[in-house]
Every structure is written in C-alpha cells, then in structure tokens.
Amino acid sequence: MTKPIGVFDSGVGGLTVVKELIRELPFEDIVYFGDTARVPYGIKSKETVIRFSIENTLFLLKHKVKLICVACNTSSSVALPAIKSHFKVPIIGVITPGVREAVYATRNRRIGVIGTKGTIKSRAYENEIKHFNPEIEVVALACPLFVPFVEEGWLSGKVVMDVAKTYLKPLKDAHVDTVILGCTHYPLLKPVIKKVLGRGVTLIDSAKQVAIEVKKILSVESELNGHRRNRGRHKFYVSDNPEWFNGLARRFLGGPLVNVKKVK
Amino acid sequence: MTKPIGVFDSGVGGLTVVKELIRELPFEDIVYFGDTARVPYGIKSKETVIRFSIENTLFLLKHKVKLICVACNTSSSVALPAIKSHFKVPIIGVITPGVREAVYATRNRRIGVIGTKGTIKSRAYENEIKHFNPEIEVVALACPLFVPFVEEGWLSGKVVMDVAKTYLKPLKDAHVDTVILGCTHYPLLKPVIKKVLGRGVTLIDSAKQVAIEVKKILSVESELNGHRRNRGRHKFYVSDNPEWFNGLARRFLGGPLVNVKKVK
Numbered sequence A, B: 001m002t003k004p005i006g007v008f009d010s011g012v013g014g015l016t017v018v019k020e021l022i023r024e025l026p027f028e029d030i031v032y033f034g035d036t037a038r039v040p041y042g043i044k045s046k047e048t049v050i051r052f053s054i055e056n057t058l059f060l061l062k063h064k065v066k067l068i069c070v071a072c073n074t075s076s077s078v079a080l081p082a083i084k085s086h087f088k089v090p091i092i093g094v095i096t097p098g099v100r101e102a103v104y105a106t107r108n109r110r111i112g113v114i115g116t117k118g119t120i121k122s123r124a125y126e127n128e129i130k131h132f133n134p135e136i137e138v139v140a141l142a143c144p145l146f147v148p149f150v151e152e153g154w155l156s157g158k159v160v161m162d163v164a165k166t167y168l169k170p171l172k173d174a175h176v177d178t179v180i181l182g183c184t185h186y187p188l189l190k191p192v193i194k195k196v197l198g199r200g201v202t203l204i205d206s207a208k209q210v211a212i213e214v215k216k217i218l219s220v221e222s223e224l225n226g227h228r229r230n231r232g233r234h235k236f237y238v239s240d241n242p243e244w245f246n247g248l249a250r251r252f253l254g255g256p257l258v259n260v261k262k263v264k
Helices: A015-024 A046-062 A073-078 A080-086 A095-105 A117-122 A124-132 A146-152 A158-173 A186-197 A206-220 A242-253 B015-024 B046-062 B073-078 B080-086 B095-105 B117-122 B124-132 B146-152 B158-173 B186-197 B206-220 B242-253
Strands: A005-009 A030-034 A067-070 A110-115 A137-142 A178-181 A202-205 A234-238 A260-262 B005-009 B030-034 B067-070 B110-115 B137-142 B178-181 B202-204 B234-238 B260-262
Touching: A005 A015, A005 A046, A015 A030, A015 A206, A015 A242, A030 A046, A046 A067, A046 A073, A046 A080, A046 A117, A067 A206, A073 A080, A073 A095, A073 A110, A073 A117, A073 A124, A095 A124, A095 A178, A095 A202, A095 A206, A110 A117, A110 A124, A110 A158, A117 A124, A117 A137, A124 A137, A137 A158, A146 A158, A146 A186, A146 B146, A158 A186, A158 B158, A178 A186, A186 A202, A202 A206, A234 A242, A242 A260, B005 B015, B005 B046, B015 B030, B015 B206, B015 B242, B030 B046, B046 B067, B046 B073, B046 B080, B046 B117, B067 B206, B073 B080, B073 B095, B073 B110, B073 B117, B073 B124, B095 B124, B095 B178, B095 B202, B095 B206, B110 B117, B110 B124, B110 B158, B117 B124, B117 B137, B124 B137, B137 B158, B146 B158, B146 B186, B158 B186, B178 B186, B186 B202, B234 B242, B242 B260
Parallel strands: A005 A030, A005 A067, A030 A234, A110 A137, A110 A178, A178 A202, A234 A260, B005 B030, B005 B067, B030 B234, B110 B137, B110 B178, B178 B202, B234 B260
Antiparallel strands: none
8 A cells, every 4th residue: 555656757847747646645655757868758769768668667666656657748649558568557648638638628629739749740649539539620739849948947928928829820720729738848838828829728737637547546446545644755766967857846846856866 | 091980979960060071071981870869968967978978989989980079069078088088099079179269269358158058067168268278258158948949940030039139148248259159059040149149259160170170180190081082971870760860960961861770
C-alpha cells in the first residue's frame, strides 16, 4: 500500500501533472523522473522516444512504483503502446484522459489540439478522438515556440501574444469550441491562449483528468493510501542539471522543491 | 593526406562551419556528426556536455579524422580543455578564432557576446577576450529564444524583431561596437540583429575564422589536400531524426544534403 506512484517526463513540464496528483491524492508518495539530459523529446524520432521511455520506466520500477504516469505528451503519443506491452505495472498516459474531457466538452464537434511536432505528427490525439466519436472534426497544430517561451518565463506580453496569434489562427478559422493543451508546458500559457481564442473556447488541460484517472485505477486495484497516514512524500530525480530543474519547478508546481537528485 | 576533417555539433548549427570549411578547403573530405538525439547542449550541465563531447570525438576518431573541429559553441566553451587533454588529434573550437577577430575589429574596446545559457555561463568568451586584451569591456548575454526561432524558420518579421530588441537592449545601452555571434544558429539572424544594433556595430561570425584556422593548422602539419585531386566528399551522421536534420540543413548549408546517416 505504501508503494509510490511513478511519474516521468522529458523534463520539467510533468510537474503540472504532479501538482494535480498531489491535490487529488495528498496521501500518496510520488517518485518523479525528469530526463533533463535528453530534453526535449518533441523533435526526436519515434524509436528514440520509445527507447528513452523504456529506460525511464525501468528507472521508476527500481523505486518499486505501483503505477506509472507518463506525463510527457510526446512519450504518451508515440511510446505508450510499446511500453504498455513490455511492463506489467499499470501505465497511464496523458492522451486518453484529455481526449475524454474534450469530447465531453465540445458542443459543435470541432476540437483543436496543440502540441509539439512529435505529438502532432503521431496523430495520437486525432486517432483517440475519432475512436470516441468519428464524427468530430479535429484540427491539430504544432506550436514549437511555446515550450521555449514558457522555459524563458515569457508568459505574457506582446511578443508571446503575437506568437500565439500566428500559431492559433487556423484554430480560430476552423471555429473549434474546445482546444486540448497537448503539452505539459502549455497550461502556463493559458491566459495568452484564452485571450487569443476568445471566451467561447474551452481549454482542456489534461493534468487534472490524469490525476482523476490515477485515483480511479488505484481505487479499483485497492492500492490507494488511506487518510490515516501522513501526507505523501515526493522525490524528484533528474538526469542532468538539478539547478535548472529547480529554477523552473516553482513555475510549474507553484511552490519550491526539496529533494531533487541527479542520477545517471 | 586523404584523411577527412571531423566536425561535431550538438545538432544542425555546425553546418554553418561546414559551409565555410567547404568554401575555404574544397578538396578536403569532411565527416560531420550532429548529436540530434541529445540536442540542445545549451541548457545542459558542464559534466554532461563534456561526456557528450568525448563520445562525439570518439565517434569521429573511428572515421580516422586528421583534425577535429568542435563547431558547437557550448561544447567549445565548457568541454574543449577536457577533450584536448584526452586526445592526440588536433582539436579546435570556435571560441578563439571568433575572439581574435573581434579583438581585431573593435575600435572602442567594448565587445558584446551573445550565446546560449551554457556558453554565457561558462564565461569562455569573456576569459578569452581578457586573455588577448584585459582592457576590453565585455557584455555577455544569453538569448535562449534565438535557437528555436531559427529552427522554426522565423528569421524575419515583427515577432523575431521584438525578441531581438528585448534581448539586445543591454548591448545597445553599453555602446559595444563589435558583437560576437557565439552560437552557430545566430548567423541566420544576422539581418535582424544588424537592424536592431545598427550599422555601426560589427557582427563576428566565427565560422569563417574557424575555417581559416583549420587551413593554417593543416598546412603547418603538411596535411592539406592538394588541388590535383577531386573535390572533397562530405558525410553527415546524426544520432537521431535524419529527416529533421535534412529539413534544416538546407537553411544552414545553403544547399541540399545527400548522405545523412543515423548512427547509435
């Protein structure tokens, strides 16, 4: 029962998922791995992302996790079937929970998806949406500059607004009423994206849905930690540059981190 | 005599150096390695960049290169002393050639340096400039958004101009008359940077100086290929995503590539 939940991401973005996990499951221990030595995954080939994802899974299994949450959208898009087929531990990605919410939210059956090049190229979101409802129209767009803007901390102002206007124009033109933020960094640009797309558009941030899904699975498998014990402990491992990770962590997690360790 | 020149970079940017090597030394064979599986180096720690640089050097040595050119500014800044101490083959970086040119060009003894976070944090350019002339004032700035803008192909227009204005303001305020483009991607933004800084400022692109340096060393060591043989052959290896590399290569090299191979 006291085994931790494992979370991995290509870097720091997965902390938006950790934030929601802590909110939803305050008594669970969490082990996070951020692959900061090989970030970003979004421009890498499918085989490479699969190889990295398997290595990350093996790392988390060494920490005896009871469930693995693939917080990285690129890994979830291109590597999830491969790693699910390799390992016995329950593994959940960020695609399906976000898609379920979006399909539920849309009124006009037009959904937009934004993400990295790797995520969009994989068509994982499109396929999953069509799986739920083949009649939904999907407009999927890569917005590669959003991640560097978030990591630079340029979260508002004229420049990022102009970038968002350029990227998001096809979504406006297509009159989507729901947009999936298909990258863990994008929730930090919510105010900008909302301003560009207008109030009529619902933004889906999958982190919250992922946390609810994790709770459901642990509950079904009777692996939930009860309320009697203390609040969960959270450990963070990175493959490089813990200072960089720590500097950005506050932005993603909404608070400072302790206990960030570098591993090989 | 027929051994190739080796060039490595974290990704595609080193092709700006290859372009100048081909212009300066058309009869030399070149083997290029772009570490696209682990790009970018600019946000990674010193130890990690050193480890990657050693691995890249070993790869080139397997191709029996007669000289290695470290085209990556981050590697040159943080890893050059380490790899020079390990290997017998002549190894040259991009820092010293650029610095020599800048020190020669400045009239008011105020030099600006722009680069990635890793390059700027290393203070390699500052130390090298001071080594040539301790009286020169150096203003060094990281411009992390420039690389993603170049890779996205946003090389002109309002948005990139606004980014450049924001980043380069401290250089204008300091009245530098010479600026070193301390990242292989930045030469592609020359028109924007020139427009922001004004005509009075000389931009130093080290690629050309590196090629001249390579020619000098090969000549001293009697390793230059004569004019009698055919034009050199150029081979390109990447650690991931040859399509992505190829797509960007045209922008950097000014022509299409043949012969890009993925290696482990």
